[in-house]
Amino acid sequence: MLKFANAKINIGLHVTERRADGYHNLETIFYPVKIYDAVEIQSAEELGMEIHGSELKADDDNLCLRAYRLLATDFDLPPVKIHLLKRIPIGAGLGGGSSDASATLQLLNDQFKLGLTDTQLETYAAQLGADCPFFIQNKATYAEDIGTKLSPIDLDLSAYYIVLLKPDLHISTAEAYKNVIPLTPQVDLRRAVQLPIQEWKLIIKNDFETGLFELYPQIAEIKRRFYELGAIYSSMTGSGSAVFAIFEQETDVSELNALGQVFLPMDL
Numbered sequence: 001m002l003k004f005a006n007a008k009i010n011i012g013l014h015v016t017e018r019r020a021d022g023y024h025n026l027e028t029i030f031y032p033v034k035i036y037d038a039v040e041i042q043s044a045e046e047l048g049m050e051i052h053g054s055e056l057k058a059d060d061d062n063l064c065l066r067a068y069r070l071l072a073t074d075f076d077l078p079p080v081k082i083h084l085l086k087r088i089p090i091g092a093g094l095g096g097g098s099s100d101a102s103a104t105l106q107l108l109n110d111q112f113k114l115g116l117t118d119t120q121l122e123t124y125a126a127q128l129g130a131d132c133p134f135f136i137q138n139k140a141t142y143a144e145d146i147g148t149k150l151s152p153i154d155l156d157l158s159a160y161y162i163v164l165l166k167p168d169l170h171i172s173t174a175e176a177y178k179n180v181i182p183l184t185p186q187v188d189l190r191r192a193v194q195l196p197i198q199e200w201k202l203i204i205k206n207d208f209e210t211g212l213f214e215l216y217p218q219i220a221e222i223k224r225r226f227y228e229l230g231a232i233y234s235s236m237t238g239s240g241s242a243v244f245a246i247f248e249q250e251t252d253v254s255e256l257n258a259l260g261q262v263f264l265p266m267d268l
Helices: 063-072 096-111 118-126 173-176 197-203 208-215 219-230 254-259
Strands: 003-020 024-043 050-054 080-085 140-144 149-152 163-164 235-236 243-247 261-262
Touching: 003 163, 003 235, 024 096, 024 163, 050 261, 063 080, 063 096, 063 254, 080 096, 096 118, 096 208, 163 219, 173 208, 197 243, 208 235, 219 235, 219 243, 219 254, 254 261
Parallel strands: 050 080
Antiparallel strands: 003 024, 024 080, 024 140, 140 149, 163 243, 163 261, 235 243
């Protein structure tokens, strides 16, 4: 069985509090975008995995293998071979690994007729990573706590053209959080995204940008250039390093290829 695992962007991201367990509470809006990895599961004599299109290693820390082992603790799963074709870049804030893990849970649920509901799959996904539960239902979602408390939100950007650009940078989550100061947000994201998109750039922000733009001015440059090309909203996504831009219509951004890898939306 085969499933295409899409990326996500964060529309607004507020880091609100450092928790006693070392994690941070946040609030953000997750939105799915049309950039995909492909995950395939085949019957096999023993559990294994192959990764194509990336230098990622298929070791015990891989989220897809962890997803299999998580379900195998509760279900008598036969061994499988997982094939992963990577297109979503790592260290970009696009949630590719989380999406792949959630796709693996869904594939195993379907292939072996486990009968798990979306709510149950989200519970398993939360054990793999903070972004993972979002990818089960894969709809615009307001997220709180560490990103696992999810509430649906009415947001449809299908009429717009969304482009992403990833510079040749890998930013670790630890590095990103080291350069952010938790604050009580001044803006309610749920209300803010109901405003015209043209107003978003005045009020919706990603708290990680301030510190990371100082360390990596090339990320700030990408955002600036997107606006020069006519974007109505642009932001770094997640903890970086990718930047997305929303345009009112399809736009030629080829002149930005010198700044990094450009990702255009792809319909399946």
